[in-house]
Amino acid sequence: xxxxxxxxxxxxxxxxxxxxLRCNYSYGATPYLFWYVQSPGQGLQLLLKYxxxxxxVQGIKGFEAEFKRSQSSxxxxxxxxxxxxxxxxxxxxxxxxxxxxxxxxxGTQLTVLP
Amino acid sequence: GAGVSQSPSNKVTEKGKxxxxxxxxxxxxxxxxxxxxxxxxxxEFLIYFQGNSAPDKSGLPSDRFxxxxxxxxxxxxxxxxxQQEDSAVYLCASxxxxxxxxxxxYFGPGTRLTVT
Numbered sequence: 001x002x003x004x005x006x007x008x009x010x011x012x013x014x015x016x017x018x019x020x021l022r023c024n025y026s027y028g029a030t031p032y033l034f035w036y037v038q039s040p041g042q043g044l045q046l047l048l049k050y051x052x053x054x055x056x057v058q059g060i061k062g063f064e065a066e067f068k069r070s071q072s073s074x075x076x077x078x079x080x081x082x083x084x085x086x087x088x089x090x091x092x093x094x095x096x097x098x099x100x101x102x103x104x105x106x107g108t109q110l111t112v113l114p
Numbered sequence: 115g116a117g118v119s120q121s122p123s124n125k126v127t128e129k130g131k132x133x134x135x136x137x138x139x140x141x142x143x144x145x146x147x148x149x150x151x152x153x154x155x156x157x158e159f160l161i162y163f164q165g166n167s168a169p170d171k172s173g174l175p176s177d178r179f180x181x182x183x184x185x186x187x188x189x190x191x192x193x194x195x196x197q198q199e200d201s202a203v204y205l206c207a208s209x210x211x212x213x214x215x216x217x218x219x220y221f222g223p224g225t226r227l228t229v230t
Contacts, residue, residue, distance in 0.1 A: 036221075043118070043205060043221035090157065101147065101170060102219060104157035 002027040002093045006105035013081050014113045021076040021108050023091030032094035033074040034102065035065055039087045047089075050074065061085070086112040118222035120206050126228045127196055135191040135225045139208030146189050147209075147219060148181060152202040160204075163189060196229045203227070 003026045013019055025031055032051055036044040048059025055067040065076045074091060088109050092102040119138040127133050139146050148160040159173040163183045174180070178197075183189040193200055203226050207219040 034218075041223070043223040044207075045221070046218055049218060092157075101159040101162055101173070102149075102157075103159070104149075106156040 002031070002095060002103045004091050004093050004103055004105035006089075006091055006108050008108045009106070010109045010111070012111040012113060015083050016080050019076075019078045019081045019085070019110070021089050021091075021110070023074045023076065023105060024072050025074060025091070025093045026072065027093055027095075031074075033065075033067060034092040034094065035059065035063070035074075035076050036090045036092060036104075037061075037087045038090065038107075044090065047076070081110075081112055083112045083114065086110055118206055118208050118220055120204075120222040120225050122225060123223065124226045124228075126230060129198060129229055130195055132192065132194045133196055133227065135193075135204050135227070137189045137191070137206030137208075137222060139187060139189070139206070140220055141187075143208035143210050143220075144186065145209045145219075146183060147207040148189070148191050149205045149207065150175075150202045151205055151224070155202075157205070160191070193227075196227075198229045201227055201229045 005024045007022050034049045035047040037047050038044050047063050048057050048065055050057050050067045058064050063078050065074055067074050088107045090107045091105040094102050121136045146163040150158045150160055161168055161181050162170040165186050166183050178194045181191045203224040205221055205224045207221045209219045
């Protein structure tokens with residue numbers, strides 16, 4: 001079965017600083033990988049996804065993520081954080097089988113200091 | 115429709131009562147998913163529908179939980195004899211199952227269930 005680890009429960013950065021959120025996955029085959037963001041009281045919004053091809057994927061709101069098979073990682077990055085980026089971020093892996101359910105990491109809460 | 119909608123947005127119920135949570139997926143989406151988001155538990159998969167059938171019920175935590183989908187659209191998640199540990203946010207998502215690799219799941223805002 002697949003699993004996802006987000007080692008950082010909470011990260012605090014200053015506005016304008018760069019950001020990297022870590023995600024490690026465990027899956028036997030080529031994974032489908034996703035990053036979602038959840039603002040307070042909101043549902044999850046997809047930031048970006050990786051299925052195949054170029055290992056550096058671009059998403060919305062200036063986010064990008066890099067798939068590194070050798071490290072089983074899919075870290076999320078942003079060069080300059082905005083106060084509106086404060087939210088909870090979830091990494092997820094999708095199963096290639098018929099269920100197509102997503103397995104989520106436990107999330108990383110991002111606080112942005114002015 | 116615009117996106118996935120869920121109702122009610124908040125539900126407070128007494129322990130032992132039954133509750134029904136509703137999900138309206140994006141029009142035309144054939145796949146529908148229920149997840150539960152609990153404090154300290156993260157997001158857990160509950161059940162998945164393809165059309166009106168549920169090929170994967172593996173995440174339902176007990177036989178008090180059931181779900182149905184009618185007309186390939188609206189889905190209802192029912193929790194019988196609610197317990198305090200059922201308190202959580204229940205999220206619904208839908209996706210276009212027309213083909214791989216596109217199966218991005220679009221999430222609704224969730225129903226916050228509180229069992230007192």
